[in-house]
Amino acid sequence: MVLIIAEKPSLARNIMAGIGKMTKKDGYFEGGGYIITWAFGHLFSLADIESYTETTEEKPRWTMENLPCFPEKFRFELKKDKNKQTDDGVRKQFETIKALCNRSDVDTIINAGDADREGEIIVRTCIEKALECTKKLKRIWLPDQTPQTVQEAMKALKDESEYDNLANEGYARTFTDWLYGVNLTRYATLRSGTLLRVGRVIVPIVKAIYDRDMAIKNFVPDIYYAVVSKAKTNGEEIELTSKQKFEKKDIKKAEELCQKYNSLEAIVTAKKKKKDKLAPGKLYSLTKLQNFLGKKYKMSMAESLEILQGLYEKGYVTYPRTNSEYLATAEKDKIKAILTAVKGLGYPVVFKDDKKIFDDSKIESHSALTPTYKIPDKTKLSENEMKVYSSIMRRFVAVFCSEECIVEKTEITVSVGGLEEFSLKGTVISEPGWTTFDSYTKKDKILPKLEKGDKVNINFVPVEKETSPPRHYTIETLNNYLKNPFKDEKANLSEQESEEEEYRAMFEGLELGTEATRTGIIDNARHSGYILLKKDTYTIMPAGENLIESLARMNISMDKFKTSQMGMALKRVYRGESTVEEAVDIVKNEISGIFDRANQSDANFDGFIGDVAGKCPVCGGNVVRTRFGYGCSEYRSGCKFSSGNVICGKVISLDNMKKLLETGSTPVISGFVSKKSGKEFSASLEIQDGRVVFKF
Numbered sequence: 001m002v003l004i005i006a007e008k009p010s011l012a013r014n015i016m017a018g019i020g021k022m023t024k025k026d027g028y029f030e031g032g033g034y035i036i037t038w039a040f041g042h043l044f045s046l047a048d049i050e051s052y053t054e055t056t057e058e059k060p061r062w063t064m065e066n067l068p069c070f071p072e073k074f075r076f077e078l079k080k081d082k083n084k085q086t087d088d089g090v091r092k093q094f095e096t097i098k099a100l101c102n103r104s105d106v107d108t109i110i111n112a113g114d115a116d117r118e119g120e121i122i123v124r125t126c127i128e129k130a131l132e133c134t135k136k137l138k139r140i141w142l143p144d145q146t147p148q149t150v151q152e153a154m155k156a157l158k159d160e161s162e163y164d165n166l167a168n169e170g171y172a173r174t175f176t177d178w179l180y181g182v183n184l185t186r187y188a189t190l191r192s193g194t195l196l197r198v199g200r201v202i203v204p205i206v207k208a209i210y211d212r213d214m215a216i217k218n219f220v221p222d223i224y225y226a227v228v229s230k231a232k233t234n235g236e237e238i239e240l241t242s243k244q245k246f247e248k249k250d251i252k253k254a255e256e257l258c259q260k261y262n263s264l265e266a267i268v269t270a271k272k273k274k275k276d277k278l279a280p281g282k283l284y285s286l287t288k289l290q291n292f293l294g295k296k297y298k299m300s301m302a303e304s305l306e307i308l309q310g311l312y313e314k315g316y317v318t319y320p321r322t323n324s325e326y327l328a329t330a331e332k333d334k335i336k337a338i339l340t341a342v343k344g345l346g347y348p349v350v351f352k353d354d355k356k357i358f359d360d361s362k363i364e365s366h367s368a369l370t371p372t373y374k375i376p377d378k379t380k381l382s383e384n385e386m387k388v389y390s391s392i393m394r395r396f397v398a399v400f401c402s403e404e405c406i407v408e409k410t411e412i413t414v415s416v417g418g419l420e421e422f423s424l425k426g427t428v429i430s431e432p433g434w435t436t437f438d439s440y441t442k443k444d445k446i447l448p449k450l451e452k453g454d455k456v457n458i459n460f461v462p463v464e465k466e467t468s469p470p471r472h473y474t475i476e477t478l479n480n481y482l483k484n485p486f487k488d489e490k491a492n493l494s495e496q497e498s499e500e501e502e503y504r505a506m507f508e509g510l511e512l513g514t515e516a517t518r519t520g521i522i523d524n525a526r527h528s529g530y531i532l533l534k535k536d537t538y539t540i541m542p543a544g545e546n547l548i549e550s551l552a553r554m555n556i557s558m559d560k561f562k563t564s565q566m567g568m569a570l571k572r573v574y575r576g577e578s579t580v581e582e583a584v585d586i587v588k589n590e591i592s593g594i595f596d597r598a599n600q601s602d603a604n605f606d607g608f609i610g611d612v613a614g615k616c617p618v619c620g621g622n623v624v625r626t627r628f629g630y631g632c633s634e635y636r637s638g639c640k641f642s643s644g645n646v647i648c649g650k651v652i653s654l655d656n657m658k659k660l661l662e663t664g665s666t667p668v669i670s671g672f673v674s675k676k677s678g679k680e681f682s683a684s685l686e687i688q689d690g691r692v693v694f695k696f
Contacts, residue, residue: 001105004036004140005097005123006112010313011145012038015112018150027096035100043094044076044125046178049186051075064190064608068183068591074175076125098130108136111160115141115319116365116516117170117574124160124167139163144318144372148337166365169574172583176200176566179587184556184594192550193609193627197528200566201513201521203551203558206530206540208481208512209473210548213540219469223248226465227257229266231457236448238456240266240414240422246462254462264417266456271412278405280398280434282325283357283368286515287479289391294475294536296439297387301475302523307388308369315374317392321516322366323483323506326359331367339400341373342393347437350402357399362503370396398438405433405440410447414456424448473538478522482512485560509567512560553604553651555597562590603671606645607654614661616641618690623661630657643692649673652685660685665695 006012012029015036016022022031029036049069050060078086078094101109109127113119120139127137137160140153177200184198227242242261246254282288286305293299308320327335332353339349371393381389412424426447429435450456473481481487484505493501505511513521525531530544551558569586572578607613611625618641621634630652631642643660645652650671660666665686672681672694684695 001103002034002108002110003100003103003106004034004110004112005126006036006038007114007119007122008041008313009038011112011114011142012036014145014147014313014315015140015150018147018154027093028100035103035106037097037100038093039097039122039126040090040093042079042122043090043097044122044129045079046174047075047077049182051077062186062190064187067186068595070179070588070591074178076129094126094130097126101127101130101135102132106135108138110138110140110157111163112140112142114321115143116321117166117173118516120163120167121170121174137161142319143331143367144315145313146315146372146374148373149334165574165576168580169570172573172580173570175580175584176570176587179584179591180558183591184558187594188551188554188556190608191554191606192546194546194550196547196550197524197530198551198556198558199521200558200563201517202525202528202530203547204485204512204560204563205478205482205522206525206544207548207559208478208485209531209538210540210544212470212473216469216472221469222467224465224467225251225254225462227254227261227460228463229261229458229460231459233448233450233454233457238414238424238448238450240416240456240458240460242420242422242460244420251462258460258462261416261419261460262458264419266414266416266458268450268452268454268456269413269415269421271410271450271452273408273410275430276407276409278407278429278433278435278440279356280401280405280438281395283327283370283399284392284395285323285325285368286321287323287483287518288325289369289388290519291476291479292391292439293388296391297384298535299384299387300523300533301479301519302526303384304388305519307385311376311385311389314376315372316376316389318368318370318372319366320369321514322369323515324363324366325368326362327357327367327370328363329358329360332358335370335400338371338373338396341375342371342397342400345375347397348402349397349400352400364507394438398434401434401437403433403436404431405429405435406431412447412450416458475533475536475538478538479518482518484510485512485564486510507571509569509571510564511567512563553606553646554594555604556594603653603669604651605653605655606651606657611654613654613657617661617664617687623657625654641690647672647685647692648675656685660687660692 004015006015016029019034019036020032022029022034022036027037049066052069052071052075053066079090080086100106109131111120111123111127113123138157139160139162140157142149142153180200181198185196188196188198225246225248227244229240230237232238242257244257284292286308289308290301290304293304294301305320308317311317312320336351339351342349369392371389376389378386406429408428408430410426414422414424416422424447426445427442428444428446471477484502486505487501512518525544526533528543529541530547532539532541566586569578569583573580573583607625609625609627613623613625613630615621616623616632616634616639619632619634619637619639621632621639623630623641624633625645629642629644629646632639643652643657650669650673656666656669666684668682668684670680670682672683673679674681685692686695
């Protein structure tokens with residue numbers, strides 16, 4: 001017998017549909033020489049810190065005593081709920097998997113996890129935990145879940161060992177994220193008194209939104225002058241804007257240039273007109289589809305991915321968590337079959353053997369999103385399912401459309417006295433072609449009726465303009481940033497150069513998160529109250545500001561550089577250039593550094609919640625570090641002595657607070673920032689009438 005372990009029940013049913021009719025048993029299907037069982041996604045998760053330390057507490061408290069925690073061997077346990085209890089359904093299903101793995105008539109086990117590193121280790125971990133003897137281990141790789149693809153994949157099984165590097169990358173990612181999350185979340189929470197979720201990807205995502213919102217908040221607009229003419233020629237207004245701009249103080253220079261230009265003649269020196277083909281957009285990757293759905297339908301990334309996953313599990317679309325916009329050359333026959341099905345719907349499509357569509361060098365694990373040959377009954381799809389499915393279908397039809405989109409491009413060059421040339425460009429669609437089926441938002445731009453040698457009336461004047469603040473991140477712009485956080489937005493790259501840079505960042509591991517994880521992490525940041533998504537725009541929340549500012553005070557650097565460095569380390573594991581242990585050691589060393597610095601008092605170290613700073617100058621009680629700063633422990637008895645741990649933007653260290661309480665004043669502290677002027681200043685702190693005040 002051959003045992004197939006699917007990642008989810010829905011995948012098990014789809015595999016059964018490809019193999020043939022089977023008998024349903026308790027937790028599995030059986031028939032025709034096959035047994036199919038399933039996990040519920042993650043049946044196992046990494047054990048918590050307390051599993052590695054001896055504790056008798058039923059509900060152990062977080063403490064610095066067991067931090068940092070670096071397990072010699074990471075332990076996987078059956079997944080537990082919020083109450084730290086193993087769900088009976090999870091336990092029962094694993095017992096079923098274990099019994100089937102060890103059945104004497106089972107000689108081959110097939111890993112049918114989702115086709116990514118996460119799916120690889122989900123099923124691999126189940127097998128490793130269950131198997132008590134040696135069996136042949138195979139892997140099935142499914143780009144979609146249609147019966148035909150299942151049948152073809154069953155004929156092309158590979159040894160599980162061929163996916164060892166993928167599994168190693170998955171384990172390295174799991175172990176390193178655990179080390180970051182568990183150690184630094186507990187450390188930061190014990191320091192701040194507020195739950196701070198510190199993760200390798202969540203922090204730089206929140207920081208990107210924080211930095212952008214702070215830039216908007218602190219933006220001071222600059223006035224400048226543009227030199228513009230909007231005079232009419234033959235009854236049509238012709239706008240000419242000079243490339244030269246002038247600062248507010250240089251208004252006279254702007255006026256002088258206007259006078260100079262207005263004294264000259266403006267002549268049409270060239271007119272070019274040509275017909276061209278307008279290429280459709282690329283097939284969708286997950287990110288590009290989410291960008292489109294967010295922009296058009298204000299659909300959150302979490303919602304669009306959930307719908308997409310459902311369509312995939314029903315067999316209507318290919319694997320959703322793809323980072324490529326290209327198809328593999330080996331898929332040409334499959335695409336021909338899909339085109340036959342799509343043509344049956346009345347769409348004018350034709351197969352195109354084009355490098356702009358099929359390019360193996362642009363594919364890491366998965367090809368672009370496409371529909372499958374299995375066409376859904378539209379009446380059985382929800383409104384939102386139809387939006388997502390039709391977006392994929394329309395783009396697919398556009399890419400393979402047999403009707404070209406023909407445009408007429410016109411460019412008119414106007415020279416003002418030979419001093420400056422102005423270019424007017426217009427495009428008019430003459431044959432719609434693929435734009436009939438896929439979104440094309442640009443409107444026709446018709447130029448004025450001018451010919452070479454015509455004189456153009458001009459009247460240049462200085463026009464006062466204001467520099468614009470940065471814009472809040474949208475679903476699209478945040479996604480684009482996360483795919484390549486080091487891209488120079490001001491660089492004037494061609495479309496091809498920009499694409500090459502994006503794929504290079506992806507293959508090197510520079511991106512923040514992956515297509516598979518990014519959506520869930522952003523959603524986690526929303527549910528944690530760090531960021532807000534309204535329509536399709538992200539803004540920072542007070543809890544997000546507190547997260548970023550608290551980590552900065554603690555000298556915990558979890559920025560895009562650190563995250564990308566780790567992403568590159570994971571890619572090295574995937575390529576077999578590095579080991580899981582080496583990736584884990586990078587994180588251990590970094591975390592050790594953070595804890596070492598915590599043991600060395602510095603100007604920003606404000607202690608841990610509960611640390612005693614000294615005696616209260618008002619009542620003699622203990623002054624302790626609280627989540628709000630420093631306060632008297634006798635506050636319930638009416639003592640109101642307190643001090644912030646951050647005053648005018650400067651951290652008041654535990655050492656300085658101890659000196660203040662012991663001697664009545666601190667040494668001079670530099671780095672305070674005036675709330676009124678924004679300027680830095682230095683001062684001592686002293687206690688007057690039971691209050692902490694500045695002493696200049």
